[in-house]
Amino acid sequence: MKVVALSGGVGGARLVEGLAAVVRPEDLTVIVNTGDDFVHWGLTVCPDLDTVMYTIAGLAHPEQGWGLAGETFHAYGMVERYGGEAWFRLGDRDLATHLVRTQALLAGRSLTEITADLCRALGVAPRILPMCDAPRPTRIDTPEGTLSFQNWLVRRRGQVAVERIWSAGSTAPAPGVLDAIHAADVVVIGPSNPYVSIDPILGLDGVRAALAERRVVAVSPIVAGKAVKGPLAEMIPQLAGRPPSAAAIADHYGRLLRGFVLERGDDAPEGVPVLHTGTVIAARADRERLAREVLAFADGRR
Amino acid sequence: MKVVALSGGVGGARLVEGLAAVVRPEDLTVIVNTGDDFVHWGLTVCPDLDTVMYTIAGLAHPEQGWGLAGETFHAYGMVERYGGEAWFRLGDRDLATHLVRTQALLAGRSLTEITADLCRALGVAPRILPMCDAPRPTRIDTPEGTLSFQNWLVRRRGQVAVERIWSAGSTAPAPGVLDAIHAADVVVIGPSNPYVSIDPILGLDGVRAALAERRVVAVSPIVAGKAVKGPLAEMIPQLAGRPPSAAAIADHYGRLLRGFVLERGDDAPEGVPVLHTGTVIAARADRERLAREVLAFADGRR
Numbered sequence: 212m213k214v215v216a217l218s219g220g221v222g223g224a225r226l227v228e229g230l231a232a233v234v235r236p237e238d239l240t241v242i243v244n245t246g247d248d249f250v251h252w253g254l255t256v257c258p259d260l261d262t263v264m265y266t267i268a269g270l271a272h273p274e275q276g277w278g279l280a281g282e283t284f285h286a287y288g289m290v291e292r293y294g295g296e297a298w299f300r301l302g303d304r305d306l307a308t309h310l311v312r313t314q315a316l317l318a319g320r321s322l323t324e325i326t327a328d329l330c331r332a333l334g335v336a337p338r339i340l341p342m343c344d345a346p347r348p349t350r351i352d353t354p355e356g357t358l359s360f361q362n363w364l365v366r367r368r369g370q371v372a373v374e375r376i377w378s379a380g381s382t383a384p385a386p387g388v389l390d391a392i393h394a395a396d397v398v399v400i401g402p403s404n405p406y407v408s409i410d411p412i413l414g415l416d417g418v419r420a421a422l423a424e425r426r427v428v429a430v431s432p433i434v435a436g437k438a439v440k441g442p443l444a445e446m447i448p449q450l451a452g453r454p455p456s457a458a459a460i461a462d463h464y465g466r467l468l469r470g471f472v473l474e475r476g477d478d479a480p481e482g483v484p485v486l487h488t489g490t491v492i493a494a495r496a497d498r499e500r501l502a503r504e505v506l507a508f509a510d511g512r513r
Numbered sequence: 514m515k516v517v518a519l520s521g522g523v524g525g526a527r528l529v530e531g532l533a534a535v536v537r538p539e540d541l542t543v544i545v546n547t548g549d550d551f552v553h554w555g556l557t558v559c560p561d562l563d564t565v566m567y568t569i570a571g572l573a574h575p576e577q578g579w580g581l582a583g584e585t586f587h588a589y590g591m592v593e594r595y596g597g598e599a600w601f602r603l604g605d606r607d608l609a610t611h612l613v614r615t616q617a618l619l620a621g622r623s624l625t626e627i628t629a630d631l632c633r634a635l636g637v638a639p640r641i642l643p644m645c646d647a648p649r650p651t652r653i654d655t656p657e658g659t660l661s662f663q664n665w666l667v668r669r670r671g672q673v674a675v676e677r678i679w680s681a682g683s684t685a686p687a688p689g690v691l692d693a694i695h696a697a698d699v700v701v702i703g704p705s706n707p708y709v710s711i712d713p714i715l716g717l718d719g720v721r722a723a724l725a726e727r728r729v730v731a732v733s734p735i736v737a738g739k740a741v742k743g744p745l746a747e748m749i750p751q752l753a754g755r756p757p758s759a760a761a762i763a764d765h766y767g768r769l770l771r772g773f774v775l776e777r778g779d780d781a782p783e784g785v786p787v788l789h790t791g792t793v794i795a796a797r798a799d800r801e802r803l804a805r806e807v808l809a810f811a812d813g814r815r
Contacts, residue, residue, distance in 0.1 A: 253616040285585050289609030293634045295616075303605040307591030314555040314597075332595045 215395040219408025221276035223401030224266035229502030236336030240391040246349035246411035254309035268333040345381035369442040384415040392421040397509040400429035428470040431457035517697040521710025523578035525703030526568040531804030538638030542693040548651035548713035556611035570635040647683035671744040686717040694723040699811040702731035730772040733759035
């Protein structure tokens with residue numbers, strides 16, 4: 212079974228780790244949001260790509276959901292001492308990823324090629340594709356003006372009201388993205404933030420049309436009315452005008468879905484087949500178990 | 514007494530630390546070689562400027578003569594894992610210096626301004642000037658062709674024969690360099706490699722003419738026929754056609770010198786007043802002692 216997963220950072224990366232354990236590497240393609248990418252300390256940082264890569268490589272920090280296990284912050288401490296930009300921390304080993312990537316971009320290699328190189332070096336076997344090779348930054352309109360995603364989330368700690376979320380820049384999907392979707396038996400939308408992690412992928416040229424012909428299932432990032440991680444629970448009332456719930460996620464994706472996976476006890480949305488199961492996958496074993504259940508469920512939705 | 518010091522890396526930096534202990538900060542200007550500067554991992558690295566800055570700040574590694582005390586190499590290890598350029602190691606905290614500098618250069622600040630900012634942040638009070646704001650890379654002609662300095666020294670471990678050493682790029686001294694020399698009561702040429710650390714400074718427009726009117730004294734980097742650090746002892750036979758000695762250094766500078774400081778027991782050069790003293794200054798107390806002796810000697814050479 213050929214599987215495509217659409218993913219943002221933490222939640223999506225954890226499900227992808229489970230998928231990587233149960234799908235043959237040559238049958239798994241992960242299309243990753245690049246809307247959060249930004250330039251920091253002069254380096255191109257791709258938070259979601261790196262979280263997915265580090266997670267599959269077994270290098271991710273087990274709890275915090277970003278960065279590397281056992282990471283140090285010596286360069287950061289010195290940047291702070293110099294009075295440099297200290298609002299976003301980059302770890303020492305993580306820095307190497309951004310240094311190597313930035314140099315390769317300046318040398319003319321594409322983000323798709325670079326991501327493949329980095330993954331190969333870390334022993335990541337499934338294909339990880341950035342959604343775009345060109346910048347496609349997420350913009351957040353607020354009462355204080357339009358902010359970049361990292362400015363809104365990290366510098367302003369997600370405390371500024373969200374009026375609208377949109378994407379700037381290129382609308383061309385990266386090479387391989389549409390082909391992977393066309394070839395997929397199943398497309399899994401990970402338990403990521405639909406507004407800032409999945410919508411940027413869905414908004415690229417041809418992606419929605421390609422997905423319309425596939426068995427697409429989504430896993431809810433909302434459990435018992437709360438987001439497992441990040442600002443999603445606060446965004447839903449502002450953007451959808453309703454309380455946060457798994458059903459609000461399913462309704463957001465609408466007719467795109469052939470199935471929806473949500474936590475036991477959460478209210479099911481209308482109009483789409485559901486699978487109730489345990490969707491909290493902080494533990495490794497749960498990631499693999501959920502991946503198996505999601506694929507079996509999707510396989511029955513043909 | 515207004516003092517200007519010309520310096521390369523390790524040896525020069527140690528004497529400069531001594532000078533900084535005995536000269537008022539507003540009376541001390543250090544003009545530092547930038548011929549070794551290069552771009553590594555996409556970052557502008559200035560080895561001699563940083564060695565001088567870290568040494569005065571008390572942050573330098575006490576023995577190895579480059580880098581920071583207690584430095585870690587986590588980013589480097591990860592770059593190596595990615596198959597990146599691993600022939601030159603940059604430490605984690607040292608990386609911050611290059612990141613901040615590279616960003617500031619891209620933002621349009623000059624190397625002189627950036628160096629002043631970095632020094633201020635580290636509490637370095639004397640004025641540290643790069644010899645040039647524009648690149649002035651040292652080139653080494655060898656039987657295998659022309660190599661950049663770091664390629665010759667680090668990548669090739671200084672094992673390739675040296676036929677000629679020259680400087681490419683701009684010949685304009687950085688702002689403040691000529692004024693500092695004109696205002697100096699004493700100019701001290703540190704115990705640095707004359708070919709690759711001092712000659713690049715001397716070759717800049719107007720520097721030799723300005724020095725001709727000053728009391729210039731040099732401290733020998735050769736002690737008992739050996740270089741305290743680096744490839745100097747092997748360079749002298751190749752470039753001057755004689756065995757390495759303190760006298761060979763004095764003869765290299767020739768009529769520029771009003772005085773020459775060398776190790777007790779080393780043969781004095783002809784035609785220049787000398788001070789025999791202890792010139793090995795690995796210990797802090799010796800740096801200050803030598804600085805006092807050099808200034809008193811120079812003051813008597815009026």
